[in-house]
């Protein structure tokens with residue numbers, strides 16, 4: 001295991017950077033490239049552990065990915081095997097820490113003619129999979145979740161599927177995407193209705209590969225058994241990775257931070273809306289489209305923030321950024337209340353608990369409720385020793401908090417940062433900090 005030591009220093013007036021490719025798009029590009037016919041070329045694929053796990057699991061099922069270990073730079077080539085062209089893996093598939101990888105592949109395997117078992121690390125093996133197993137069973141797959149409370153290992157017996165219209169109890173892109181991926185191999189129309197809109201990358205990318213996907217309100221409809229054609233895919237920077245530096249831009253004095261070439265899909269950028277409501281000075285420039293997704297540059301300037309109340313349908317559009325919102329709220333005038341975010345209890349860690357613990361150690365006033373957080377601001381932060389609980393977003397949120405704190409901060413179990421953003425630590429000196437990731441012991 002490793003720890004990250006961050007010692008804050010004076011930040012420069014202007015910082016410009018780029019962050020690596022979007023994680024959600026990277027998983028989907030590898031999966032759809034594999035299920036397509038012909039060659040898919042992926043530019044800007046995220047090289048991080050979560051995506052390696054998906055690429056390697058696909059390769060174990062016969063996918064032809066140029067470098068499934070993702071150790072080389074440059075475009076990734078995927079020679080499609082067709083919608084039902086995967087083959088039985090010789091062993092159980094390890095998805096590491098990646099909930100997206102495991103849940104999306106459940107949907108893919110449901111429509112293949114073999115059985116496969118998927119599992120992950122201790123964190124992933126505690127996460128609920130019944131939410132995906134249930135609709136796949138309704139489609140005719142047989143799915144066994146052998147851990148307690150429907151957790152992995154998960155065995156999916158693929159086969160002939162029938163199209164369904166699933167009314168999901170959750171706004172979850174992973175659930176919706178697993179059903180749509182299974183629906184590729186079901187005749188007729190597969191539809192999913194969600195209680196609120198979750199990220200829509202699967203819908204957009206399926207269209208780019210030639211599938212017919214219609215969206216009406218909260219319902220997505222896919223025409224089954226399409227021919228997917230290999231594509232050139234451009235993956236922009238991950239908004240969820242950019243968000244760490246944008247929040248630093250809002251909170252550090254006298255600074256302006258620009259992150260270039262970032263995914264601006266509105267089902268992802270709820271944090272920007274909420275920060276603006278809090279008074280943040282945020283500007284978007286250079287907007288354009290790449291592979292059906294909006295992309296642009298985001299600038300965040302030092303801002304005087306006010307507390308805010310957040311809940312309801314905006315929550316799924318900022319689900320991975322709530323720890324960062326909580327950090328911003330520690331520096332805002334007045335109280336911030338987050339509601340309807342109970343999903344955070346079943347992410348890579350129980351993020352309501354781990355966010356509260358980390359920020360309190362650094363001097364903030366944060367309380368977790370059953371489905372949210374209450375933060376009283378503003379409070380000065382002080383350095384301290386924080387445990388990431390193996391959750392990359394908690395480790396990185398604590399590192400950004402450390403930039404504002406008086407004195408150094410040590411973040412334990414910081415190796416998890418590599419699941420989504422291996423270069424994160426190398427960007428911290430640009431914000432004036434000394435940062436060092438070291439093995440324990």
Ligand code: S3P
Nearest residue numbers: 024100171172173174175198319
């Ligand atoms: C993801 C969906 C989200 C998010 C996760 C990535 C995806 O989960 O938290 O980090 O790529 O589909 P939900 O299933 O809660 O939407």
